[in-house]
Amino acid sequence: MNMLKKVALTVLLSASISVQAASVWKVTDGENSVYFGGTIHILKAENLPLPTEYDRAYAASDKLVFETDIDGIKTVDFQQKMLSKLTLTDGTTLQSHLNDETYTALKTHLDSRGLQIVEFHRFKPSMLALMISMMEFRANGFDHDGVDQIFATRAKVDGKPIQWFESVDEQLDFIVNRGGDDDNAMIKHTLDEIQTLPAFIDDILSSWRDGDLEKLNKSLIEAMEKTSPEIYNSLIIQRNNNWMPKIMQMLKDKPTEFVLVGAAHFVGKDSVFAKLEAKGYAIEKVK
Numbered sequence: 358m359n360m361l362k363k364v365a366l367t368v369l370l371s372a373s374i375s376v377q378a379a380s381v382w383k384v385t386d387g388e389n390s391v392y393f394g395g396t397i398h399i400l401k402a403e404n405l406p407l408p409t410e411y412d413r414a415y416a417a418s419d420k421l422v423f424e425t426d427i428d429g430i431k432t433v434d435f436q437q438k439m440l441s442k443l444t445l446t447d448g449t450t451l452q453s454h455l456n457d458e459t460y461t462a463l464k465t466h467l468d469s470r471g472l473q474i475v476e477f478h479r480f481k482p483s484m485l486a487l488m489i490s491m492m493e494f495r496a497n498g499f500d501h502d503g504v505d506q507i508f509a510t511r512a513k514v515d516g517k518p519i520q521w522f523e524s525v526d527e528q529l530d531f532i533v534n535r536g537g538d539d540d541n542a543m544i545k546h547t548l549d550e551i552q553t554l555p556a557f558i559d560d561i562l563s564s565w566r567d568g569d570l571e572k573l574n575k576s577l578i579e580a581m582e583k584t585s586p587e588i589y590n591s592l593i594i595q596r597n598n599n600w601m602p603k604i605m606q607m608l609k610d611k612p613t614e615f616v617l618v619g620a621a622h623f624v625g626k627d628s629v630f631a632k633l634e635a636k637g638y639a640i641e642k643v644k
Contacts (some may be wrong), residue, residue: 379408379480380620381643382570383605384633386608392418392643393629395565395620396504399494408566410643415508418615420518425458427509429525429571438526442533443484450478451485459541466548482540483533486547494552505617522600522618537629539587546585565620566643570630578625594627600630 380395392414397404409455429435433613445451451474452460463485464474470492477485501511512519543552550557582589600622607614630640 377409379643380565381408381410381414382568382623382630383414383641383643384638385641386638389608389610390417390613391607392613392615394504394508394615394617394625396617397565398503398505398619400501400503401498402501403458404566405496405501406459407507411504411508414615414643415511417461418517420520421508421512422612422614422616422618423505423509423519423521424618425521425523425528426525427521428505430528435525435529436516439502439529439532442529442551443481443487445479445481451482453476453479454482454540455544459544462548463544466551469597471609481533486543487532489551490547493554497554499547505560507615508615512642520614522603524594531596533589542585543588547575547589549584573620573624577621578628584623593621593625597622597627597629597632604629604633605636 382393384391384393394411394414403478445454455463460474467474467477477488506586509519564576578589578593581593600618604616606618622628625631633640
């Protein structure tokens with residue numbers, strides 16, 4: 358994912374080789390249209406090339422809209438700010454923020470990866486959850502630019518305007534506050550996801566490329582809502598609600614936008630698509 362969206366395994370999806378459709382949709386309001394593409398923020402080389410439906414939506418669009426400023430999160434200033442917000446500076450250590458059971462489980466995991474937990478004592482649990490998630494994805498072969506970075510680069514070459522829903526500081530706030538005040542629940546959630554990661558990749562993430570919203574909802578969103586309601590609320594519900602006024606404005610103006618955000622935002626009862634359907638908009642898959 359871009360650096361910030363690796364925190365959620367929910368949006369890191371793999372792909373099957375032979376499919377009939379993709380995670381690309383078109384919403385129309387009279388003469389105005391908005392395309393929506395589900396993104397995976399980090400990919401394997403074998404996931405490429407992307408389905409041609411992405412190219413069709415890109416060619417038909419005047420501007421691209423991403424979750425955040427992709428270039429902005431790469432700056433030294435932002436990386437330093439992120440590190441400062443996710444590092445413990447009050448004299449406490451990681452161990453003092455976790456109960457014995459969670460700390461032991463985390464230590465066991467890091468030991469199995471040849472890492473010493475004391476090396477991470479200065480980080481807040483939210484930072485450590487991000488770090489160990491990224492380690493696992495890298496270990497499973499995710500080392501290629503994701504969908505959003507691919508199209509951001511392409512848009513700059515082609516001179517297409519780029520916008521985003523959230524500032525880099527807003528994205529950082531989601532990372533810092535992920536999981537609310539329950540550090541133990543967040544670490545446990547991350548460790549549980551890591552244990553099932555290979556099957557998660559083979560099962561759920563092939564559904565991204567198929568654009569199978571029903572399967573993604575059952576395997577991805579419903580599970581997150583049940584086991585990690587605070588993460589689900591902050592990662593999905595709050596952000597979808599914040600994006601909707603901007604999406605509604607897009608459906609009223611002349612330029613045709615191609616919105617490229619994590620596929621999890623299109624899935625389930627609280628999704629962007631559910632909100633658009635409730636307002637009477639028809640959503641069709643691009644073929």
